[in-house]
Amino acid sequence: MGADAYVVIEHLRGQVADISYVMLAAARELVQGSGGKVVAILLGHKAKDLSTDLSADEVLYVEHADLQDFIPDAYQAVLLPLIKQNQPRVVLLGNTTIGADIAGGLSVALDLPLVSSCRQLMSDGKFVCQICGGKILAEGNLPEPATLVTMTPGVHRSDDGKAAAPPHVTDVQPPALEALRTHLSKYIEPEAADVDISKEPVLISVGRGIQNKDNVELAEDLAKALGGVVTASRPVIDQSWLATSRLVGKSGKHVKPKLYLAIGISGAPEHVEAITDSETIIAINQDPAAPIFDLAKYGVEIDMFELIEVLTAKVKAARGA
């Protein structure tokens, strides 16, 4: 029976994703109880260097030209025999566009249970996952003898998954990767962004509550007065009220501003995970039960349209003075 915690490392175009470090930290926590090793699995093409700061007891590196970019079929074909052979206690995958694409297929092929959307692993083998937009938490014991887990950012810090010294890397031979039915034809870059929101110190962010494209102007006025930039959560971007470059969230950008002013944003997990590094979060929302208020430092329960213009005027006055 295995005791090791395997972590499938996610990387995109030469950069290791933050979730990988989060998973390594979670794995570290888990193996305290199981007594196994933290093993990072890195698939790629000429990507061995990405392993240098992984906090793992061992890195299994699989090299193949077809692994240059993420192809669900290819990853699955490589991981299947690897997991079957080594029989770890858990395999951690990101609950992301990479990990979630392969978790299901692996679960069926390996006939292993799958615990999804997990935000915390504990050394006694307990887990906590979040559902219903973060409104409900579910707790349990990791199924035995082995299980797959998809993880979201939550409790574990990515810093805890980074190592000072590079781990030991073992090369693993990939299986034959013919008969793949999925190929990457190209990447499509997002439209040239006028601004990189992940580098801006002041962000005025709007959510569904802004109601329509015209009202975004109110946020623009406030942003201008504060010397900041307008960003938004997914519903606003889906409606094309702002460019995709302004999306803050799981499928957008992670931001770490000095000030994050969240207006009409409820605080769903996919959004919140991208703003936890903000210095100060101030939330304005009509719903007193909005989850954002559990994260923000200051909150105002008010109809945003009653406050925005008044605030913009006062900021202008304060700056002008």
Place this chain on the structure above:
Amino acid sequence: MNIAVVAKLVPDLVEELSIDASGAKLDTSFARFIVSESDDHAIEEGILLKERFGGQVTIIAPDDEGIDDVMYTAAAKGADRLMKLKGISAAEMSSHALARAFADVVSELKPDLVLAGVQAHNDLDGSVGSLLAGFLGMPYVGYVSGISMQDGQATVRKEYPAGLIAELQVTPPAVVGIQAAEQPPRYVAVSKVRQAMKSSTIEERALTVVEAPAAQHIDRMFKPEPAQHATMLAGTPDEIASKLVEILREIGVI
């Protein structure tokens, strides 16, 4: 082109959620169930594909209360076949069990593409779409927000963070996890849905109930106790604005 769309109902988050007496499951007695948002997008994408490339769209879903309306709305948009799986309840069953139930029905249809929402907010053991691909032995690509067909190949646009898109070529038959359809699900007038109720029939398939309750590995469900709460500012908009300006000064933004 033969397209199958699998969908399910999930609790509506507009309502207050509560845990039932066992402490390990959601109390669904008062919950309203609505179609899972990304499943709704999957239906829309299926219809869009039919409009552009021709073919047939079949909607398959477990027979939960309220599914009829979803089916007839899909029919009003242009779906050709509607299938309800009796003896199966999305509220009661795990994603694995649902996916296994879908697999038999879907394989019969011999579809070119199977569309599913990329995830549902109440998934505890993975998304139905990715598991279904496993049971069907088909390739799976998730987080897709656009599909087109060319020379028998499906080109899907897969979303990565920060607006990056990867264009992948997939050889059908394949399962695709839809994040968003190419246009938001269209509005269907109530009268058209009612018309569809009269002119369309929902086929029913009775399946043997698979023993696989949802939340098998869950011992306890609870509402998060926030470690902290924001300091709430109160008063007239004018007073609040003044307090905010003070705070902004403190943190050095003004």
Place this chain on the structure above:
Amino acid sequence: MPERIDYWGIPDAWGSPQWWVYGVMGLSAMWLLIRLYLQARLWWQVGRPEVRWDGIDVRIGLVVKYAIVQTRILTQKYPGVMHVAIAWSFFMFFMGTALATIDSHFIAFLRGNVYLLYKLVLDSFALLFVIGAAMAAYRRLVLRPSRLTARPAFTWSIVALTLIVLGGLLTESLRLAVERPAWEWWSPVGALIATVWISTGVSDATLMQWHLGVWLFHLALVSVVLITLPVGTLLHVLTGPLNVFFSKIDTPKGRLAPIPGAAAGTPIYAGTLHGLSWKQLLDGNACTECGRCQDACPAYASGMPLSPKQVILDIRDALRAHGHRLPGTDADWLLLAGGIIKGDTLWSCTTCGACIQECPVLIEHIDAIVDMRRYLVAEGQLDGQLQEALANLGRYGNSFGQAERARARWTQALDPKIKDARREPVEYLWFVGDYASYSPALTGVTLKTAQVLQKAGLDFGILYDGERNAGNDARRAGEEGLYEMLAEKNAAALGHCTYEKIITSDPHSYNTLRNEYSFISNGRHPILHTAELLDQLISSGALNLRGNLGYKVTYHDPCYLGRYNGIYEAPRRVIRATGCEIVEMPRHGNRAACCGAGGGRIWMKEGEVRERPSESRVQEAVTLPGVDSMVVACPKDVSMFRDAVKTTGNEERLVVRDLAELVHAAL
């Protein structure tokens, strides 16, 4: 002996003048009728059927009131006097000719004093006509108000008519110049002109020649006018009264017709001309292009792409251009809704009813707009915001997208609890409405309303989460199926309750409950707006007010309370009973200017506007000296006007108060 002489001075060298006149007139009339028929048959060939033949006596009464007496036109002084001068004169000329024909062929009664009176009346009306024509020319060519269409065809019409009348006067004057009867001054105008001819000193023979010439010219011109009537601007002379005859009777203004054919399972949507009814196509041809509807339209005034006049003319022009192609051919270019008439135009309408109130020929603009909206909704061509609101109404029964259970959250602060009308019988069932229930900014108003009702000792209850949006605005946004669904749910909820009367503070709910919910509109359960209720309670003494508030206020008549349902005085009595003085805005009563929220507009994206209707209204209120408060009787008005007060920077100047708030303050 004064008497009328047939065809005086007309030689019979080329045959009897009588046969010439009847011949020319007969042919012209036939030509007119044929052309008219060719135009008119398009109405029923292209348009769908509709029953408008009931109540003939009432219809005739309408024609007398609107087409003959022309009360609508008289609501504006200058154009009113101008038009009746022209129109009544021609009625008189027509009658004069009819009497002359009877005199000629049947009973020769135009002799002696009867004849003199006959001449005096006709001459007077000829003068009246000339005055009217001069007013018209001045208006159209000098004043040039923007609501008129500046086309030469209109000038040609008034010139032609004037020449006809002058022709008649000149003919008469030339005859008088030759005959010089003793009673010539019974035709004062003619006699006056005759003095001019006499002063020229020409011979009688020359005068007779001139007489023949003018007479022939007059005959020819009348003939031309008759022949060109169906294609000219004078067509309204026939189509106007026809339109009035076929206007809606026995239907309250606030009731829309269901989608035709829906009950049979084959709904007809007004996407093209074929979907409009023959009456709606007649509307197009009846339009006089006067533009009063456009002047009254709040959407047009705010700069939105809607002119009710243009919508009707687009229908007319489309019928003229494409109507001759029978059904069965390519319908694409016949696309009205979203095609010839843009979607944005149709969505701009607030259904305030100002246009249908102004129209002199009783055109039903709103019905056409709603019918075309129904097509757009069926095709899914609506903007995202409206889609979301309608989807929320369908799923949650309210446009806010909040759970049904949250509907009565506003009552939590109340003690004692309001009765649940679903569980116990009540005398008054209070239908609260979406905005009053769900909008956080309005909770205060709703609470005060409840407190006032409690203070009056009323036995009332609410439906709690059994209530759904009444459906008034969903219906007017064109989502008929959704309206039916909401009405069914409300009817079911109400069906389980025991109550005597229904009250509501929301005019939109009031309108649809009163006029469109059949089990209420049949009178079994009277429905009252809170303004009516408060008026009753105050006058009966059940509610005692201190009556000393002393504010100087103005009152805004909500569209669905005032124009649609005729309630103007009750809220004013209530305001006065609180001790306030009312100063009326220029546009008040049935001329009140809409706040811009109706017809589903409050759910739609705003678009580019010059000045919002609500802002225009606030600006109107602040011009009143000494007035510091605007009183309203509709929750949407409270919301719209409070916003407008902010956006126009009038927070220090004007306070918006709901009627119930005012009463509450006066308790």
